[in-house]
Amino acid sequence: MKLLLVGMISGQIISIIFSSHIFFLLIFYDRFSYIRNNISKINRSYLIMISIGMFFFWNLLSVIYVYISYFTYENYEFLGFRIIIIIIIIFIVFSISYIFVRKFLLHILFETVVILFVFGVLAPFMIKRIEFG
Numbered sequence: 118m119k120l121l122l123v124g125m126i127s128g129q130i131i132s133i134i135f136s137s138h139i140f141f142l143l144i145f146y147d148r149f150s151y152i153r154n155n156i157s158k159i160n161r162s163y164l165i166m167i168s169i170g171m172f173f174f175w176n177l178l179s180v181i182y183v184y185i186s187y188f189t190y191e192n193y194e195f196l197g198f199r200i201i202i203i204i205i206i207i208f209i210v211f212s213i214s215y216i217f218v219r220k221f222l223l224h225i226l227f228e229t230v231v232i233l234f235v236f237g238v239l240a241p242f243m244i245k246r247i248e249f250g
Contacts (some may be wrong), residue, residue: 120187123243124180127235128217132175187244203236
């Protein structure tokens with residue numbers, strides 16, 4: 118139960134920062150006027166479902182990572198495995214973001230740093246705290 122809570126906390130941190138950053142870009146940048154016009158034609162209930170789905174996606178991804186990370190925590194042989202998982206997650210987020218919004222490299226790097234911080238520093242710290250706390 119504690120691991121689920123750690124996963125949900127780290128997933129919520131990522132999803133709040135990620136979704137608010139995406140919405141900020143869509144609202145305040147004129148380069149996304151075409152996307153903004155298409156989004157305004159979509160029914161509001163679909164947009165709400167997409168937002169909720171994004172929260173569940175990040176939570177699910179984070180919970181899976183926390184469980185994998187916890188069960189390999191004692192075995193330092195699997196430290197490379199955790200690092201590979203973090204690199205794969207960052208590569209997927211970075212490459213998908215780079216394909217869609219190439220001109221916003223600074224924003225993509227910001228999201229990558231947030232994901233690296235949450236999965237690389239915050240989640241292992243919280244796992245260690247419930248292990249020894």
